[in-house]
Amino acid sequence: MGTLIRNARIITQDTERRILQADILIGKDRIERIGTGLPKRGVDEVIDASGKIAFPGLVNAHTHIAMSLFRGYGEGLPLKRWLEEKIWPAEEKLEEEDIYWGTLLGAIEMIRSGTTCFSDMYMLGLARMADAAGEIGIRAVISQGLFDAAKHRTPEAEMAKMEKIANELAKTNPRIKAAVGAHAVYSCSEDLLRLAKEFASYHNLPFHIHVGETREEVFSCLESRKMRPVEYLESIGAADSGSIFAHMGWVTKREISIAGKCGVNVVHCPISNLKLATGGICPVAEFMEAGANVALGTDGPASNNSQDMIETMKIALLLQSHKYWDAQKMSPAQIWDCATINGARALGFDSGSIEEGKLADIVLVDAKAANLLPLHNDLRSIAYSLNPSNVTDVMINGKFVLREKKITLVDEELVLEKAADVAHEVVSR
Ligand SMILES: [Zn+2]
Incomplete structure (x- = not known):
């Protein structure tokens, strides 16, 4: 039983952050051994990975995957108009079944670009999102985006809805977990934030x-709560190592120090910030x-x-270098940490590195490619040069979900066709 990946160049992400030329033996769902000349006795499948790089599956720690149905919709508008005139009205028309197809579409894109785990926040269709993630084989953390800053919404009703879905998700499969999502400080009352954090803890x-x-969010928080967002969240007990704060582009030195002291998980989303012109750049290195x-x-x-x-890793790196006028502001190991093991830690999965005993989430890329050669054993260079077309195989939980560039567990052609039809249908409803 199991798989033997032979002779790969491995970006381990172990404590020494090494690059090794070795074999990886995978048992049912975990990495059993790493070494050279491992015996193939009793193994179901042997893969020759000579000329390939193996790295731990990338972890996308903040997304709204089903919004793949709205890719390119309302392009070019500033954030507020984009949300109010395009996205929110379109989301009003979404049905649960649409989320299933949007999730499959997004998950195919993720797998093909080396992502093995995502953390999502959305407001409907979460059970169908979990079904889709379950079928395609990806690891997922799914949260309801609670908010009560709207008519007829109360903290109690929001919590009841969330608890129901969290209980349902807990019964699905071990690859799918629930999280507690609160949309933002400006869209949640203090009661709701406190209840949500207590439930999560x-x-x-x-x-x-x-x-x-955004800067607007910071000023609204100063006005309504008399503190900046991170200060406020700390004051109500919502800043600790169980909390995931997405974006964090508009923060003060004091907020950076609070997040550090409390061991908060920060998720930098550089491309979204650049695209929506939010102006703040998350000070990752700080x-x-x-x-x-x-x-x-x-x-x-x-x-x-x-x-x-892969693109996110590169842009994050470029943006930090640019922000600090320092091409070495982040070390190569830190870049890979942010994209792999730190995400796994934030989400509570025993994955994110290629180490004995860890969950087997592994990506293979063909290094004999024009955009990668000549290959140096340099983590920074690989992060800058990789692109999704290099990804040949993706294993999640010991199972190949992409094998020789083919999605294995769902019919990709059908998903692409159906998701595109659903997306056009939703906006014209
Ligand atoms: Zn978001």
Whole structure:
């Protein structure tokens, strides 16, 4: 039983952050051994990975995957108009079944670009999102985006809805987990934020929220709560190592130090911030120095156009270099940490590195490619040069979900056709 991947160049992400030329033996769902000349006795499948790079599956720590149905919709509008005139009215028309197809579409894009796990926040269709993730084989953390800043919405009703779905998700499969999502400080009352965080802490679930995305959000928080967003969330007990703060582009030195001291998980979504022209750049290196755990995310496909974490890793790196006028502001190991093991840590999965005993989420890329050669053993160079077309195989939980560039568990052609039809139908409803 199991798979033997022979002779790969492995970006391990183990504690030494090494690159090794070795074999990887995978058992049912975990990596059993790493070494050279491992015996193939009793193994179901042997894969010759000579000339290939193996790296831990990338973790997309903040997205809204079903919004792949809205890719390119309302293109070019500023954030507020884009949401109010295009996205929110279109989302009003969404039905649960649409989420299933949007999730499959997004997951195919993710797998083809080396992502093995995503963390989502959305307001409907979460059970169908879990079905889709289950079928295609990807790992997922799914949260209801709670908000009560609207007529007829109360903290109690929001919590009841969320608890129901969290219980349902807990019964699905071990690859799918629930998180507690609160949309943002400006869209949630203090009662709702407190209830949501308490529920998350009690059930040991991640608490996922948008924080410090725009300058407008910071000023509204100063006005309504008399504190900046991170200060406020700390004051109500919502800033700790179980919390995932997405964006964090508009933060002060004091907020950076709070996030570090509390061990908050910060998710930098560079492409979404650039596309929506939010102006703030998440100070990744400063957060890391302060002690926060920093991961990366694409944000939804409507505010990014892609779910490609390879591209996200590169843009994050470029943006940090540019922000600090320092091409070495982030070390190569830190870049890969943000895209892999830090995301896994934020979401509570025992994955994110190629180490014995870890869950087997592994990506193989063909290094004999024009955009990668000549290959140096340099993590920074690989992060800059990779692209999704290099990805040949993706294993999640010990199973290939992409094998020799073919999606294995769903009919890709059917999904692409159906998702595109559904997307056009939704906006014309
Ligand atoms: Zn978001």
